[in-house]
Amino acid sequence: MRLTDYEKAMLDGAHGKAKARAMDLLVRYGEALGAERLIETNNVAGAFNASTPSVRALAARGFDAVYSELNLDSDEVVEVPRMAVNTCQLITGIDNAKWRIQGIPDDLAEQQKRGEAFFGQRGINMHATCTPYQVGNVPVKGEHCAWMESSAVVYCNSVLGARTNTEGKESAGAAALTGRIPDWGLHLDSNRRGTHLVEVGIPVDDMMDWGLLGYWLGELVQDEIPVLTGALVNPTLIKLKHFGAAASSSGGVEMYHLPGTTPEAASVEQAFGGHQIADTLRYGATERRRAYENLNCARERKIDFVMLGCPHNSIDQIWLIASLLEGRRISPNTALWVHTPRALRDTAQRNGYVRMIEDAGGVVMSDTCPAISRHLPKGVRTVATDSAKQAHYLPAITGVEAWFGSVRDCIEAALSGTWNGTL
Amino acid sequence: MQDVMPRTLVLRGRRVVGGCAEGEALVTRQTISGWGGINERDGTIIERRHELRGQSFAGRVLVFPGAKGSSGWSAYFHMTRLNGVAPAAMIFTRMTTKVALGAVVTRAPAVTDLDQDPFAVIETGDWVKVDADRGVVEVTKR
Numbered sequence: 001m002r003l004t005d006y007e008k009a010m011l012d013g014a015h016g017k018a019k020a021r022a023m024d025l026l027v028r029y030g031e032a033l034g035a036e037r038l039i040e041t042n043n044v045a046g047a048f049n050a051s052t053p054s055v056r057a058l059a060a061r062g063f064d065a066v067y068s069e070l071n072l073d074s075d076e077v078v079e080v081p082r083m084a085v086n087t088c089q090l091i092t093g094i095d096n097a098k099w100r101i102q103g104i105p106d107d108l109a110e111q112q113k114r115g116e117a118f119f120g121q122r123g124i125n126m127h128a129t130c131t132p133y134q135v136g137n138v139p140v141k142g143e144h145c146a147w148m149e150s151s152a153v154v155y156c157n158s159v160l161g162a163r164t165n166t167e168g169k170e171s172a173g174a175a176a177l178t179g180r181i182p183d184w185g186l187h188l189d190s191n192r193r194g195t196h197l198v199e200v201g202i203p204v205d206d207m208m209d210w211g212l213l214g215y216w217l218g219e220l221v222q223d224e225i226p227v228l229t230g231a232l233v234n235p236t237l238i239k240l241k242h243f244g245a246a247a248s249s250s251g252g253v254e255m256y257h258l259p260g261t262t263p264e265a266a267s268v269e270q271a272f273g274g275h276q277i278a279d280t281l282r283y284g285a286t287e288r289r290r291a292y293e294n295l296n297c298a299r300e301r302k303i304d305f306v307m308l309g310c311p312h313n314s315i316d317q318i319w320l321i322a323s324l325l326e327g328r329r330i331s332p333n334t335a336l337w338v339h340t341p342r343a344l345r346d347t348a349q350r351n352g353y354v355r356m357i358e359d360a361g362g363v364v365m366s367d368t369c370p371a372i373s374r375h376l377p378k379g380v381r382t383v384a385t386d387s388a389k390q391a392h393y394l395p396a397i398t399g400v401e402a403w404f405g406s407v408r409d410c411i412e413a414a415l416s417g418t419w420n421g422t423l
Numbered sequence: 424m425q426d427v428m429p430r431t432l433v434l435r436g437r438r439v440v441g442g443c444a445e446g447e448a449l450v451t452r453q454t455i456s457g458w459g460g461i462n463e464r465d466g467t468i469i470e471r472r473h474e475l476r477g478q479s480f481a482g483r484v485l486v487f488p489g490a491k492g493s494s495g496w497s498a499y500f501h502m503t504r505l506n507g508v509a510p511a512a513m514i515f516t517r518m519t520t521k522v523a524l525g526a527v528v529t530r531a532p533a534v535t536d537l538d539q540d541p542f543a544v545i546e547t548g549d550w551v552k553v554d555a556d557r558g559v560v561e562v563t564k565r
Binding site for chain 2: 025028029032033034047054069070073147148149150153165166167168169170171182184185218222223248249250251252294297371392393395396397
């Protein structure tokens with residue numbers, strides 16, 4: 001890889017040990033990719049928190065040790081300086097206010113708070129959400145970013161037209177200290193063009209529809225770039241948030257184009273940019289049913305737990321949930337957790353929505369989700385969720401069975417304690 | 424004494440992470456999720472509909488198309504190394520940032536861009552030697 005004089009100086013230790021270790025990792029990573037150089041970034045979203053039991057032993061040696069091992073892949077413990085560029089924390093494993101309801105041990109919650117104090121002082125902004133674009137980190141078109149979180153990466157590239165590959169804990173940690181990331185993949189114009197044409201033959205309207213479409217599509221195209229045409233009804237933030245999250249769970253979609261909607265595709269022709277169409281896929285009622293059946297692995301209709309908000313809910317989603325619960329009580333045998341970024345929870349509180357959900361027996365959480373925390377209410381065997389991503393991952397991670405359906409299906413399940421959702 | 428000499432094949436490709444290692448092959452044509460797809464404490468695949476579900480790659484040469492899913496891919500393979508259950512080596516066909524970074528932090532020898540289709544040549548149970556520095560993969564059929 002060709003490095004600039006400044007990058008060489010960082011690698012040689014002229015700017016301190018931490019930046020030297022960061023550059024070492026970036027060079028190893030860049031060479032593994034076959035990248036020719038690094039590119040400057042001023043927008044990093046990573047995972048720096050110390051919220052899992054597996055980090056306990058490292059955290060006992062201090063947070064320099066945590067960052068050195070997990071965010072720099074460095075055998076040597078280096079002192080962590082202030083982040084060189086704008087950096088934020090993505091989702092964590094612990095809700096700082098509701099950790100007891102999650103079932104998190106006290107010492108782990110304390111460890112998380114000590115970690116936040118350490119990293120916060122060093123410039124890691126504690127958005128603590130999988131959706132930084134909902135709480136003020138909205139990169140502009142063409143901005144080079146170094147983001148983790150597959151659902152945020154696909155949103156960043158596709159909806160915002162900013163540029164990021166799917167970074168990991170170590171590369172985001174190195175980028176935050178150096179302002180550099182390999183110039184590879186989606187940072188380059190020619191890699192952002194469509195590869196597959198997707199003809200959607202049935203109306204795709206509500207959030208559930210978009211989740212099913214994404215779940216079907218990701219499995220087929222893996223990390224290729226689909227261009228979608230057809231009856232894609234009113235693609236808003238919440239629908240695209242769900243669509244991208246589903247497609248980057250069943251597969252590895254990091255970018256897509258909706259001609260006429262997303263910023264790099266005024267037309268189908270522009271989306272492909274002269275590249276040949278590798279394949280044309282058709283989505284109809286059969287494909288929709290297949291996605292639904294693949295997601296719904298549960299047999300038991302008695303619902304112990306309803307989880308809403310993966311990726312984290314927007315304020316209008318919180319309102320929808322609150323309005324469906326108004327004046328009603330959820331089943332005594334069912335827990336309802338609703339997840340939203342901390343900043344939006346504050347808004348929801350001021351609006352009175354949190355109170356409406358709590359009056360019905362639900363909990364409004366922030367900072368985390370069950371898949372990340374691996375904590376569900378005690379004894380849960382069967383879960384209902386409106387998130388294709390959560391329905392995909394929760395059974396593998398926690399051993400529960402999952403039902404996937406619409407927000408209304410899930411609220412009905414919380415109220416009755418029974419799953420009656422349908423396709 | 425063996426009736427038949429083991430058949431040995433050689434593939435050549437590009438180094439992703441240097442070093443030499445050998446072990447029994449574990450082959451899948453399906454991409455693998457890191458976070459949410461593997462158990463980092465014992466190296467098993469946990470994804471519900473994955474063909475390798477329940478099998479462990481610990482100490483084996485993992486032959487797979489590449490990565491999918493969460494950005495926690497590298498972090499979880501990183502932890503398999505810290506927990507002593509990482510693959511001995513990796514051979515993959517589809518380069519992404521997830522798999523590149525994951526291979527780097529797993530510090531297991533890794534190669535890609537092979538001159539033959541590894542899925543046509545390597546089967547689970549074959550003995551595979553990966554000399555990533557030279558980009559050479561030696562396969563002894565079981």
